[in-house]
Amino acid sequence: MSAAASPLLEVKGLRMHFPVTEGVLRRRKIGEVKAVDGIDFAIARGDTLGLVGESGCGKTTTGRCILRLERPTGGAILYDGIDLATVERSALRALRRRIQVVYQDPYSSLNPRMKVGEIIGEPIKVHGIERDARRRAARVAELLMLCGLDPSFADRYPHEMSGGQRQRVGIARALALEPEFIICDEAVSALDVSIQAQIVNLLEDLRERLGLTYLFIAHDLSVVRHLCHHVAVMYLGRIVETAPTDEIFDNPLHPYTQALLASVPVPDPDVEAARAFRPVTGEVPSPINPPSGCVFHPRCPIAVEGCRSARPELREVRPGHFVACSEVV
């Protein structure tokens, strides 16, 4: 970790429990979906943290909490010393300029009724960064160029563009407010592989040039390995392992991480055939009623009796390498 002393973003014990209600006249709470159940991580300025895990593990909800699209039910999200979980509306507006997001689906993330120039220019206008229309148009052109699009695209509607081009527009909109922190919520998952590579390179290029910090939410491990400095693995609302990228790929310690990495096919057919791949058995349990103790224990190959009752906390087993498993030494 380059600047462990003062991380840009520090998430402490974040919880997001959605109530499950029943009844028409009198709504009763019959349970809660523990989408995020007490997670901790930190991102240093200029770093990229990859948040990986299967669908429904709470990684997108974590991103939505940091963006304050959801108000977390517990914990703290310290952004440059300010707690995003409890910040006032007025202060939040200023923070919105500093934290932006790129979405997964390049089709539904752009308003189909607005031209590209309006989509990118609107935040600039609303925040009063550039009130003069002509200078704002010049700034939009600059942002389009920066994201690898011809400035003439400003006059287009999103449905007149390809998926990759639209994703570049999404990135340009995120950059319009000159943020320092960008959440990429599966930002390349919906694109085909050749376009993925272009967008990944663009994100990497922008990070270096503009000094951005990313939270990269993904399930594609090869993209994460290429782009991220650190990786946090989530399972059922909890972080089970976090370490620098090379460390976690070379030496995964948590049984879930090991299974996740083993599930990535190897491009060489001989190696692939020789590999002893054991998929994780069973289904992901319901986050409404998660297993007691370690949430992974019903599917874990190395679980012991103690895993049923005691919830393992993240502990540092090597420098910078944290694992939430009692059986890992």
Added chain:
Amino acid sequence: MSLALPNETLLDRSAAGRPFRRSLLQRVLSFCVREPMGTLGLVLVLAMLIAGLGADWIAPYNPTSNDFTAMTEPPSWAHPLGTDQFGRDLLSRIVFGARTAIIVGFTCAIVGGVVGLVLGVASAYFGGGVDMLFQRVLDVMMAFPLIIMALAVVAIFGTGVQNVIIAITIPLIPRCARVVRSSALSIREVPYIDAARTCGLGHARIILRHMVPNVMAPFLILLTAFVGQAILAEASLSYLGLGVQEPVPAWGLMLQGGAEEYASTAPWIAIFPGLAIALTVFGISLFGDALRDALDPKLRDR
């Protein structure tokens, strides 16, 4: 933040030229080719609009002046649609009646529609308690059929064009809000609304700039239906003697009184205003249906 030019290799120039877009005339022409029934509706609506707006020049007689030498005349060269029991020229009254129908129909539909649009989208956007409150109030209003609600409003405010407009506008609001809300609910969950919130946009801006334009297609179709409904409601109220009052020419009013009395001896007094109402509402419905297909943004540039 410094912004230098990116690597040329990253620049996506594919199809960078301005895309082909069609002019309004070309769009209207392709609408006519693809939607012949819609075009028929459009022609009927246009005929009614021209009649109403140009009534002063089109009508051969003053619609309120009586010619006691020509009462209950059948259609003739002098009076193409005949005259009523007071010797008033029916064509002139229908043409001026179109003006009343336009004023009432369009004002009610637009005012009721726009108020319903904003209420419906806001209800969906805020959700929770606000949505609950709005919807229950609208439920109460919807419990009354349009004409009953309008009768109640007229009973409170009295008759006359202005009060008829109020009476018909109020029951249209919940009908619009309900339909718009259901479209807006699906749009609220779309990422571009989240993106707008993340950019720090205010509630009003998100509702008006991001949500309202995306419920425009169902809204415009609803609006055309409302014009027809409002014209029908106005005719009904006038027929019941609770709407527009004599001597203002209005189609519903023309069906009342003399038209009933002379139904067998001078049927043209009832037939022509009735036809005017029927053709106008029919035309609006046809046009509205065709508009629904034509307004889909993904089909528009085909």
